[in-house]
Amino acid sequence: VNPESKLDAQVSLTIDGKKVAASTKTTILEAARSIGIEIPTLCYHARLTPIGSCRVCVVEVDGCDAPVASCATPVNDGMVVRTESPELTRMRREAVQFLLLNHPLECPVCDKAGECELQDITYKLGVDHQDFQTEPQVWDNDNDSPLIFRSDGRCIRCGRCVAICNEVQDVGAIDFTDRGYDARIHPTNGDTLDCEFCGQCVSVCPVGALLPKTFLHRSRVWDLSENDTVCAFCGAGCSISAHTRNGKVYRVVSDCETTHNRGDLCSRGTFGFGFVEGDKRQVSARVKNDQGFSEADTASTLQEAATKFAAIAKEHGPQSVAAIGSARMTNEDAAAFSQFVRKVIGSPNLDTESGLGYRQLHNLAFGGPVGTFDDLEDCDSILVFGSDLAVEMPVPSLRIISAAKTNDARVVTAAPFKTKLHRSSRGPLVNAPGGEAALAMALTAIAIENTWLPGELDGQAISAGDPVALCARAGLSLEEVTAAAKSFFTGEHRGIVVGPYCYHNLEARNAIALLSKLTEPRVFLVSADRANMQGVGDVGCAPGEGGLEYMEIAEAISSGQIKALWVAGSDPASLFASWSSALDKLDLLIVQDPFLSRTAEGADYYLPTETWGQKAGAYTSAEGRVQMLGRFLSAPNDLLSDAEVFAAAATVLGVRLGSTAVPGSQDQTKLQAPKLDGPGVKDGSFYLVRGSSLYFNGTMTAHCAPLRTVCPAAYLALSPDKAGALKVESGAKVRVETGYGALFVEVKTDAAIPENVGVLVDPYAAPGSAAVFGTSLDWTEAAIKKAD
Ligand code: SF4
Numbered sequence: 001v002n003p004e005s006k007l008d009a010q011v012s013l014t015i016d017g018k019k020v021a022a023s024t025k026t027t028i029l030e031a032a033r034s035i036g037i038e039i040p041t042l043c044y045h046a047r048l049t050p051i052g053s054c055r056v057c058v059v060e061v062d063g064c065d066a067p068v069a070s071c072a073t074p075v076n077d078g079m080v081v082r083t084e085s086p087e088l089t090r091m092r093r094e095a096v097q098f099l100l101l102n103h104p105l106e107c108p109v110c111d112k113a114g115e116c117e118l119q120d121i122t123y124k125l126g127v128d129h130q131d132f133q134t135e136p137q138v139w140d141n142d143n144d145s146p147l148i149f150r151s152d153g154r155c156i157r158c159g160r161c162v163a164i165c166n167e168v169q170d171v172g173a174i175d176f177t178d179r180g181y182d183a184r185i186h187p188t189n190g191d192t193l194d195c196e197f198c199g200q201c202v203s204v205c206p207v208g209a210l211l212p213k214t215f216l217h218r219s220r221v222w223d224l225s226e227n228d229t230v231c232a233f234c235g236a237g238c239s240i241s242a243h244t245r246n247g248k249v250y251r252v253v254s255d256c257e258t259t260h261n262r263g264d265l266c267s268r269g270t271f272g273f274g275f276v277e278g279d280k281r282q283v284s285a286r287v288k289n290d291q292g293f294s295e296a297d298t299a300s301t302l303q304e305a306a307t308k309f310a311a312i313a314k315e316h317g318p319q320s321v322a323a324i325g326s327a328r329m330t331n332e333d334a335a336a337f338s339q340f341v342r343k344v345i346g347s348p349n350l351d352t353e354s355g356l357g358y359r360q361l362h363n364l365a366f367g368g369p370v371g372t373f374d375d376l377e378d379c380d381s382i383l384v385f386g387s388d389l390a391v392e393m394p395v396p397s398l399r400i401i402s403a404a405k406t407n408d409a410r411v412v413t414a415a416p417f418k419t420k421l422h423r424s425s426r427g428p429l430v431n432a433p434g435g436e437a438a439l440a441m442a443l444t445a446i447a448i449e450n451t452w453l454p455g456e457l458d459g460q461a462i463s464a465g466d467p468v469a470l471c472a473r474a475g476l477s478l479e480e481v482t483a484a485a486k487s488f489f490t491g492e493h494r495g496i497v498v499g500p501y502c503y504h505n506l507e508a509r510n511a512i513a514l515l516s517k518l519t520e521p522r523v524f525l526v527s528a529d530r531a532n533m534q535g536v537g538d539v540g541c542a543p544g545e546g547g548l549e550y551m552e553i554a555e556a557i558s559s560g561q562i563k564a565l566w567v568a569g570s571d572p573a574s575l576f577a578s579w580s581s582a583l584d585k586l587d588l589l590i591v592q593d594p595f596l597s598r599t600a601e602g603a604d605y606y607l608p609t610e611t612w613g614q615k616a617g618a619y620t621s622a623e624g625r626v627q628m629l630g631r632f633l634s635a636p637n638d639l640l641s642d643a644e645v646f647a648a649a650a651t652v653l654g655v656r657l658g659s660t661a662v663p664g665s666q667d668q669t670k671l672q673a674p675k676l677d678g679p680g681v682k683d684g685s686f687y688l689v690r691g692s693s694l695y696f697n698g699t700m701t702a703h704c705a706p707l708r709t710v711c712p713a714a715y716l717a718l719s720p721d722k723a724g725a726l727k728v729e730s731g732a733k734v735r736v737e738t739g740y741g742a743l744f745v746e747v748k749t750d751a752a753i754p755e756n757v758g759v760l761v762d763p764y765a766a767p768g769s770a771a772v773f774g775t776s777l778d779w780t781e782a783a784i785k786k787a788d
């Protein structure tokens, strides 16, 4: 509401004698707040639809027999409201007295003390005695669930946790059980929580009934310092506040009113910060010798490493050296790396994980993100293609859930298995592994045939191919693809989000870029499972003219063209078999990383570096939002940031790094309709697909003990039918063999997985799991049998 403007105001009312104009969708509480009148609340939360359970927000309305809950009562034209009276004060005090009737006197040991809304309202309303008596109740605490502590006794049954888990998170892991006086919150599935562990319920609980176990009994809240920063994990770039004391992070929270992510976080954002203090953090440089590694001082290690790297480039030419950075470097780190490799050394061979298709797809389509995560909420139809978005970028996926729930947006999803967003989808497509290019072309062909899309682009007629053959190749029926196409293309405001199952593949990138250009979407975003996929490319940490891309660098190492490699923060040996076998062929491997990663274990020179929290800089999110990271922790042993390492390495070579970024060379790849003439998937074959986990994305999460408690080991998700056919149940081991290697892994049955697919989720990238995929990024044919 806006008392000044009547632009969207349909009604006028009076609150405490003041006139206010408001839309009919407004509640009395919102209208009052818009003109500075505060009404006390307890169960109300700005992120949720009104619950109306506590009755603390009651107000008097002329013509109503009894006071009404202002948080849940919409405004009416001519309404006259009073927010203060002796009777209202009595009712509010009584409501709080009822809540305190059985509330344990645990404030001295409750971690919520100091920020407890029940404490605050008790004080504010002057509730200094108890008028009521009841039989004391005995409640249980749940300390067995991973990551979240639950106390029935402290719970005031406000219902916020149930609402956020259902409405926003679309999980429904908790609900009320029993009724009336005995009502309590309980997991919907068993006695302990088995859920996403996003922590959203914790963030809205007004009391200490839900608390992060990572914070339990560790600090009083008033002793913590708040540090604004950005989440370190995915390209959603959630704004967070890291709460610290004595140089340690105690918890991470996000404010619902001031952050672009509206206070929403996922499990990685809430619980993943522990990697900063991971016990495997390295503080000393190391140099390889005959006995393995020996510790060395940073300056001499840097001096030797930089000198040898430059010498190889000089002797064999700049094409003989290459560099791999991390898409979690800050923009400043990435710009310095780019200057060092491309200007000081003169090599164009530089890339990051952004070069596995994220950057190339943007180059083919619109040159960068179009629209924002919030804009997704306003789309009539949304295509989520080749993506498990709720795992890759969990918080933006909530905008799509909201679009489907509140705006009736038609969501169409496509992935090699059913993802969480398939539940919100009107066109849930489960395509064959590797069927993304054919599916995108089938959607395009059907849309052109039905005139939902124009049949030409830039004056060139588009021949998308035969929809029947394309659908068959994608492993889907013409009917289901046509229904999905109709749902999506007939929307007026269309949003497209493309994920790695699509953009990792050249044909699929071309196909989805073509579909997207023809669609002219209001939103076009590429899912970034690493925090700065966008920024590293923007500042030129990408191949220069004639330079090699990420996977090409591995091939060039194998062929002997590249003799020296500098790796910063990336761990390609853990991710890709082709990389782990290639690294042994190098004459020189230099690795800088906060941890001794698998890649670092093979390094000739290893330099530990600062992490998130210990260095300043900026990330650019997948929607193009540039945000500053806070520097609130001091690094041990005078560690350097990545940018400082490159500046020092340049100084060794007699060059001073400038402050301007080196722009990435213009990608020469031209958009063209893909030719799909190779073999598609075979009937009767079984396919192994690389999956990802909410509790893991990269080395940093692997060093976070709390997240490991939820997902401690690799598993293979199999359909119940496939598991039945193999005579295995969840927990049993199977042997999976591909053309590249074999792996023993535990099974988890999951009805979301098609029968001819097994999804390998390997949080800690065991050596065997990279090996079984060989040169493939996402899937490969496999044989599976019960382990003896
Ligand atoms: S942690 Fe998230 S998924 Fe689990 S109960 Fe809370 S809101 Fe629901």
Ligand code: SF4
Pocket (backbone or CB within 6 Å): 154, 155, 156, 157, 158, 159, 160, 161, 162, 185, 201, 204, 205, 206, 207, 209, 210
């Ligand atoms: S656990 Fe917290 S949020 Fe949930 S009903 Fe109880 S007091 Fe409310």
Ligand code: SF4
Pocket (backbone or CB within 6 Å): 231, 232, 233, 234, 235, 236, 237, 238, 264, 265, 266, 267, 268, 269, 270, 393, 394, 395, 396
């Ligand atoms: S969605 Fe991404 S940025 Fe946001 S909290 Fe989760 S991992 Fe962090």
Ligand code: FES
Pocket (backbone or CB within 6 Å): 040, 041, 042, 043, 044, 051, 052, 053, 054, 055, 056, 057, 058, 069, 070, 071, 072
């Ligand atoms: S705040 Fe309105 S009923 Fe609880």
